[in-house]
Amino acid sequence: MVSAYAELEHLMRGRLGRECLYVPSCRFGLYLALRHWCAPGGRVLMSPVNDDVIFFVVLAAGLRPVQAPLNARDGSIDTAAVPESVWQGLSAVLTTNLYGNPDPAPSLRAHCDRLGIPLLEDAAHAVGSESGDRPVGAHGDAAVFSLSKHTGAKTGGFLAFADPALRTELAAARDELLHPARLSAELAYLVRPYAEATVRGLRLVRAARATMRLLGMEERAEIRMPLRPGELRQAVTAAPGLAPFHSWVRVDMHDYRLAPGRGRIRRTTRLLDRLDTTLAAHRAGTATLLDSPWGAPGPGPVQPLFRVPLLVADRDAAIAALGGRRITTGYLYDPPLDDYAAAFTEPSPAPEAARWFARHALPVDPRRAEEVIEVLRASGAEPATPQGPDGG
Template sequence: MRDRLGRECVYVPSCRLGMYAALRHWCPPGGRVLMSPVNDDVIFFVVLAAGLRPVQAPLKPWDASLDLDAVPEGTWGSLSAVLTTNLYGNPDPAPGLRARCDALGIPLFEDAAHAIGGEVGGRPVGTWGDASFFSLSKHVGAHAGGILAVADPGVRDLLAQACEDLLAPRRTTAELAYAVRPYAEAAVRGLGLRRAAWAVLRRLGTAEREEIRMPLRPEALARAVAAAPGLDAHDPWVRVDMHDYRRRGGRFRLARVARHLDRLDEVLAACRAGTELLLATDWAYARYADRPPAARPLFRVPLLVADRDAAAAALARRGIVVGYLYDPPLDDYAGADFTDPSPAPEAARWFARHALPVDPLRAREAIAALEEAGVRPAEPFAAAGARGERSSPGGPGPVRG
């Protein structure tokens, strides 16, 4: 990763742990962080655990990238940091955000969990921020670990020590569960036992949510926020779908990470090819954009469909599970007690309601299933009655972000 990015890197047990360490290093408690409302709720809780106030940004409706020009001028001056999402691998406008953050003297953080191998402004995603965070569970497929990359080599050892201080001891049972997980999942899925597969994932602590968003539990969350900064009080929210996010990795994890990283370029090439196929369909988000997007190696391609739940059910009949849904947006989910709402929430609501994230590695199967089911594309944002439309939680199956 150092060679790919040209930056000093720290291996961490999870992307979320590296993010927490960076937020604590750069941001004073009580600071305000601009972020996307169409994002995994775990990231929201990491920001809260760091003792910070999430501020929800306006988004572009076609890919949920941050709409730089729609952020009110008054908001910029109140911020302590900006956190990008690069949702599904589509990059946020990092060059413009970098310029804004430099002018304000605040850090830019890049969540590149979905965007390894992506580029923006002629540079790799993850090379614009003061710190960036990569997941080794997405494109890499190792289901363990992450990378914290930093612009200033001088802070690398400080952050490495901060992460080290947050780690829980290695546990033999956890390492054994990780070692056998791929074989257990493959066995039950090979037998067509989807319910059993989900039971296995829940037992391993890697798929807990029955709905798209985890239960907020506002009274308990308010007590945790009052105790922030600190991971312990927020652990019931931050650990969801990854109970070993602070667990020191053993040799099984590190060996699997190494093997999967060796195949990363092959996987990225296949993702780019699948993205090109999906961008050529009538559901492609490219139809809604102000300029055609590049065929990046997306982690998921957000097709925009009229009835997202029906489209997801059509894919499920082909054995394609739709995950990584972020509906409703975080400001509708958490409310003003825990976040500053977006000043222009309609585009985020529209995208969250209509986006169908499709794995580009299964592009041909997905296209065939959607065509067979007669899935219709969404009406364009301005004509869809989306102004003022509120999303509601729902959708098929447990979701892991």
């Protein structure tokens, strides 16, 4: 299996210019990075508009999340709004690069260097995005990437790091955490694309989801998974460790720490080899959507966003209108983490911009840009505009 890993790692190393270690999922890679670069008990600055799984990974590493103020237009970390009292005492900074919009990595790198702490980049949404004329993932001490997003592999990822001398140590730590490959899981992974295509072709998506809910297999009835604070407090006392947090960290990806079989690796390699074509389609659709009334273009070149966060006044109505055309909307992160899990995190010193963005951001697939614009225009969807520095 080493040779199969090596081919994937070679492809990503050539793209990023850094040492890359294959991991079974981005969340697994992030846990590995946090355990290596941060001592338990430390405080980690992160975005409050993020997947709750990432929040639980930070807790699983024995760390205290600290929520950062955000830019209300794109959900990036607003470094200027972080008070010096928050910077002091941090153990690390974790970027999100939400939907592929880069966090201000050069500025965050400067703060981390000043404080002597690591910068860790979550680049799950940001393969192909750039910040400061460098790829996202090339600024931090380490970065984690997902192969579930742009490539559509729905498995796998990378831990990239600046110091190649760490490879042996990190690979050993990865292998110790991995669960052995299972034939049943490999067969289910290999037939999944065909089963999903059949469900879509027969227009049975709603029926399939209803069946999953009936069988208790639907893990998210709402945008955020159930917090279960009593159980979570017990898990926090047992940190660091993945086992106490398994029921939270596994949500949406039960194979997140499973060693891959050969079929899974071969399929992932084929998809990664086509990434440039995929990124071109994402970049073209992103440009179209950002030029629409609901777009919020930022400075610099257009990025190949994984999802484009349109800003819509009535998001629920827009989601319903898109659903009528079989355009699903996912990757919503509302409410912000400090509202969702207040007892388990330090709150943002300026939370309103994050709340505004989480309430109005409508993340859509840029490859369906023309359809999305047509539906929003026909439905009369009104754009939302942040008011003032906090987007209130």
